[in-house]
Amino acid sequence: MFSIGRLSAATGVKVPTIRYYEQIGLLPEPERTGGNQRLYTRKMQERLAFIRHARDLGFPLEAIRELLSLSDQPGESCHTADEIAIRQLAEVEARIARLAALRDELRRMLDHCASHTIAECRVIEVLGNHALCAHDDHSVPKGAGPA
Amino acid sequence: MFSIGRLSAATGVKVPTIRYYEQIGLLPEPERTGGNQRLYTRKMQERLAFIRHARDLGFPLEAIRELLSLSDQPGESCHTADEIAIRQLAEVEARIARLAALRDELRRMLDHCASHTIAECRVIEVLGNHALCAHDDHSVPKGAGPA
DNA sequence: CTAGATGCTCTAGCGACCAGAGCTTCAAGA
DNA sequence: TCTTGAAGCTCTGGTCGCTAGAGCATCTAG
Structure with a gap:
């Protein structure tokens, strides 16, 4: 459990950008400390690294949203993911x-x-x-x- | 002397974009008809074609602003224009x-x-x-x- | 215990436009 | 000459993916 600053340092995604991703629903709302500060888990860090990498590859956020929801459903066919990547x-x-x-x-x-x-x-x-x-x-x- | 619609058709720049260019001072304010509609000259069309082409080449509007002011001073050295293009x-x-x-x-x-x-x-x-x-x-x- | 780094929310801005509301004016045909 | 519909007007707000700043609150190391 670590702060937004550490998450930022670990992923290379700037702090306001992380909050922005949360705001648009790309990242789930994290837990908070008693003083209302965000607390992140390793899992969240992975999710953000995923987003970061997809952004580096030029995927628009809407495509990333879709890719994320696909990656949450490991049983499904990856046909759709392929299509997005091909596009x-x-x-x-x-x-x-x-x-x-x-x-x-x-x-x-x-x-x-x-x-x-x-x-x-x-x-x-x-x-x-x-x-x-x-x-x-x-x-x-x-x-x-x-x- | 022709309307904004004809200017748009002649240059391939959309009507709202032409008004936007005027708003940010890239195009001078044109004359108006009695009914307040914009009237353009051939000279304006040339200026807009210049902008359009520079945009096609990916120049940001600020660079275009500078290039336009350079092209208004035919006596000066084109060193600056070259620099912008090189950049x-x-x-x-x-x-x-x-x-x-x-x-x-x-x-x-x-x-x-x-x-x-x-x-x-x-x-x-x-x-x-x-x-x-x-x-x-x-x-x-x-x-x-x-x- | 305190100072300063880090965090919070909220608003506004960037570039380069595009879309729509709600109105007015123009131009071509009857 | 009248009418109708296209084209014009201004103004506001939205797009995308952030970024910056104001004005506070909280955390952490010495």
Whole structure:
């Protein structure tokens, strides 16, 4: 039985975050001391470590809530847990692809900038005119008004 | 001179977002019709396209604010603009690296799961015990209490 | 016994918007 | 010209996952 501060130190989850998890029902309400301070058990620490790890993996809290309730039912099929993880993997892969495209565009932008004045700055120019890079065009072609 | 709806359609930025940008001072207050509706110019459209593109590239609004004020001073050196872009590139690369690590771990997790019951589900197990993957350990080693 | 670290609750804020209520204005067709 | 329905207006509150601070109470080590 230990305090919220020790739980925080042990799991790497900040104190207000632990209270926040309790508030949104991700952690059960712990026992209290006579002076109303929270007291945690090893079991609670495990649960929080679980949450922490899932957060590190980018799972949203709602997915974690579901994973937790699954892990409380050891007899059930883990099909649902797999599905959640697969969804998360797809999500992560999509984000990577998107970020890689951004990285390439940023690199191109910087490669072409000769670092002179703003008037001829490639960075500003590319930002102002989407047509200069390889995407959907939301820029303003001369002479053409809005639809 | 056209309405907020047309501006939205032309730039792909949603109407409430345009009003939000105005509210936080990223876009100047436009003229109004007699009936108090916003009227935009081609110049405003260009400015919004600039913002939109920078957002697509993941720049935070504060960085965009700075880039906009730079682009309003064509005589100045573009050194600052470059710096912002370089910072953003580093940021993006860091995020990619982090996500790639997550992706690998998620894949490992899923590879090893035989899809039986929760009790033997690799997904749940790995989430519960950080020691099973290759990171800093915040899990609960048996017998060891919190610090 | 006391000082200072830690705990408590509550409220508000972050970024970057989105949604809805309840109203007004505009634009196109009859 | 009138009407109707889309689009506009302001304002408030919600999203996600926390984080920070105010203003107290309690615990713990010396």
